[in-house]
Amino acid sequence: MAIVSATATTPLPAQPRALFEIVDVDRDAVPAGTPAAFETVFAAPSIRTDAIRRIDGETFTFVPLALIPISPTRVALVSTAANECTAPQCAGRTSVHYLDHDEGRPSYPYQAAGEWLDAGVKTTAGRPVARWGHTDAITAVPVLYTEAPTRAPGSACTMAVLTELAPAGPVEIARFPVRRGDGGSAALAGRIVAAEKGRSFTLAYTGAQAFDETYVRGDGGRYRPVAASRVSGC
Secondary structure, X not given: OOOOOOXXXXXXXXXXXXXXXXXXXXXXXXXXXXXXXXHHHHOOOOOOOOEEEEEOOEEEEEEEEEEEEEEOOEEEEEEEEEEOOOOOOOOOEEEEEEEXXXXXXXXXXXXXXXXXXXXXXXXXXXXXXXXXXXXXXXXOOOEEEEEXXXXXOOEEEEEEEEEEEEOOEEEEEEEEEEEEOOOOOOOEEEEEEEEEOOOEEXXXXXXXXXXXXXXXXXXXXXXXXXXXXXXXXX
């Protein structure tokens, strides 16, 4: 008879199909098309794939994450940064730079059109974001998804933020928990499974319970849950 450890965690059931792909951040990868854009905004030599910035007295190392087209003549360069400070209160960063280019496929030369050095989900202990994605299915313009673990009283949680890449600059439009617990009896995991563009999106949670939560766009363009979230402790 097999002996099951009392400390073993129970795997979460398979979740419904996600609306868009979300992947782990790989800071060692150099996404196609990013070097020229990264060189433009960080003034880093083209042979380098990282750049160091001092911001508010802290040192950050940025690497390119993605180029996201937002119009026929504009692209958003998304980069992720680790903080040299690794204390619990120190955060990594996600930056967004808007770059203009000749009409068509994004290509060098680029002209800087805006810089935002603190977009997306907040992290802890100097870490960059853990996972990311982007989609055109939620609003009329592309939306950036970022997630990272955080700590809440009595529970380990992972939070996600949706950032709309609006013409005037990135705007946070929603934040919500996507994971609670470590796989034990109270664990939950959620993902966006559906959206009505410009109006709402739906999260499906599985684990200790299975349920959906719908977020609706309201005044100011922000999405909020229709009812109080059932994911307590985050």
